[in-house]
Amino acid sequence: MEKAMLDFNYYNPVNIIFGKNKINELQTLIPDGKKVLITYGGGSVKRFGTLDRVKEALQHHIVGEFGGIEANPTFETCMEAVEQFKEGHYDYLLAVGGGSVIDGTKFIAAAINFDGDPKDIFAQGVGKGLPVKSAVPFGTVLTLPATGSEMNDGAVINFNKEKAKISFGSPYVFPKFSILEPELTYTLPKRQLANGITDSFIHIIEQYLTYPVNGKVQDEFAEGLLRILITIGPDVIDEDNHDYALRANYMWTATLALNRLLSRGVPGDWSTHALGHEITTLNQTDHARSLSAILPAVMVVRKLKKWDKLVQYAENVWGITEGSEEEKIDTAILKTVAFLKSIDMPTNLSEVDVKEEDIDTLVKQLDIHGKEAISERGDQTLDVSREIYRVAL
Numbered sequence: 001m002e003k004a005m006l007d008f009n010y011y012n013p014v015n016i017i018f019g020k021n022k023i024n025e026l027q028t029l030i031p032d033g034k035k036v037l038i039t040y041g042g043g044s045v046k047r048f049g050t051l052d053r054v055k056e057a058l059q060h061h062i063v064g065e066f067g068g069i070e071a072n073p074t075f076e077t078c079m080e081a082v083e084q085f086k087e088g089h090y091d092y093l094l095a096v097g098g099g100s101v102i103d104g105t106k107f108i109a110a111a112i113n114f115d116g117d118p119k120d121i122f123a124q125g126v127g128k129g130l131p132v133k134s135a136v137p138f139g140t141v142l143t144l145p146a147t148g149s150e151m152n153d154g155a156v157i158n159f160n161k162e163k164a165k166i167s168f169g170s171p172y173v174f175p176k177f178s179i180l181e182p183e184l185t186y187t188l189p190k191r192q193l194a195n196g197i198t199d200s201f202i203h204i205i206e207q208y209l210t211y212p213v214n215g216k217v218q219d220e221f222a223e224g225l226l227r228i229l230i231t232i233g234p235d236v237i238d239e240d241n242h243d244y245a246l247r248a249n250y251m252w253t254a255t256l257a258l259n260r261l262l263s264r265g266v267p268g269d270w271s272t273h274a275l276g277h278e279i280t281t282l283n284q285t286d287h288a289r290s291l292s293a294i295l296p297a298v299m300v301v302r303k304l305k306k307w308d309k310l311v312q313y314a315e316n317v318w319g320i321t322e323g324s325e326e327e328k329i330d331t332a333i334l335k336t337v338a339f340l341k342s343i344d345m346p347t348n349l350s351e352v353d354v355k356e357e358d359i360d361t362l363v364k365q366l367d368i369h370g371k372e373a374i375s376e377r378g379d380q381t382l383d384v385s386r387e388i389y390r391v392a393l
């Protein structure tokens with residue numbers, strides 16, 4: 001049968017406001033009369049003046065603050081914000097921060113309106129996986145380009161008691177708007193810049209490196225975005241390089257990497273994310289670092305399954321034209337590892353403090369979280385995942 005694009009729906013209502021001094025537009029983006037709870041993380045937005053700019057722009061609104069959403073946001077902290085929102089009779093949320101603050105705010109927005117225990121919004125061994133039927137409206141001011149959360153309908157929340165990092169998605173948690181000011185990235189340290197490049201890179205890979213279905217648009221978009229990240233990555237991680245054009249390309253690429261456009265009509269993988277999330281749960285490794293430690297092993301162990309796309313990746317992303325198909329694939333894997341190393345990312349498990357004796361725990365956690373049949377064909381069993389962890393050591 002001729003390969004053809006799969007059927008799909010694509011819905012994305014997020015209003016993107018991109019450029020310089022866009023925070024000023026908050027006063028018109030949030031309807032008059034709304035009482036706004038501003039959510040933020042560990043304090044970077046206070047230190048660097050972003051919160052003051054937001055409050056200045058919202059001087060005609062009544063605002064309150066909820067700070068302290070952790071990197072890898074926890075259910076427990078988000079539930080404190082739910083309480084504050086309800087007690088203070090707020091009616092709008094504004095997330096100012098990176099993926100963790102935005103994800104936390106998505107959950108807060110859904111939990112406020114949820115009828116029942118908000119834990120049941122989640123499945124995968126934590127709750128009943130009940131659908132979200134409404135959410136409080138919210139906007140975002142993005143300070144860390146990485147996750148794409150500013151333009152998608154997903155969020156990842158951490159459960160300390162259950163030792164789980166679980167996602168949920170709902171069209172009700174698309175932000176109403178997201179403000180993208182590339183200049184807000186100037187305060188990011190090298191580690192977070194490298195994390196942002198890497199998370200974006202691997203989001204594209206998870207939607208691209210599967211098997212071909214003749215999705216020409218999706219493939220060309222993905223390959224183009226990967227080439228951009230490879231080209232700009234080493235300059236972006238130079239925290240002193242405040243080149244506006246460079247940071248603008250970084251920011252928009254990261255958003256497009258996971259606004260789901262690339263994934264429509266083509267198979268998806270997400271096994272690197274599944275295996276990486278268990279590492280973060282185990283020892284709090286940064287999200288992107290958990291992914292880069294796993295990706296090379298996924299490429300090696302799943303080589304036969306991903307063969308055609310790996311050849312295409314070698315040719316179109318890395319420009320490898322010489323050699324047999326297998327030689328092209330092997331060179332592309334080596335180049336991927338070299339790229340990740342060049343931006344100071346770990347490429348094996350020992351660099352993220354995972355030891356051989358931890359693998360049993362990681363695989364057990366995958367099982368508890370319903371990850372026994374993952375990857376583009378659902379044929380990545382727990383044994384295959386174990387092999388990937390082993391090869392990644």
Ligand code: NZQ
Binds near residue numbers: 184
């Ligand atoms: O907490 P503060 O003080 O604000 O500091 C943060 C945090 O320590 C700091 N930071 C953010 N913007 C800054 C800044 N420092 C200086 N200048 C700025 N402009 O950076 C640190 C990391 O922030 P965080 O928000 O945790 O990082 P990221 O954006 O990488 O988000 C990671 C989270 O997103 C989830 C991950 O699992 C993880 O929990 N993901 C969400 C996805 C989604 N919703 O679609 C998809 C992703 O695959 C990912 O799983």
Ligand code: ZN
Binds near residue numbers: 147199203273287
């Ligand atoms: Zn990610």
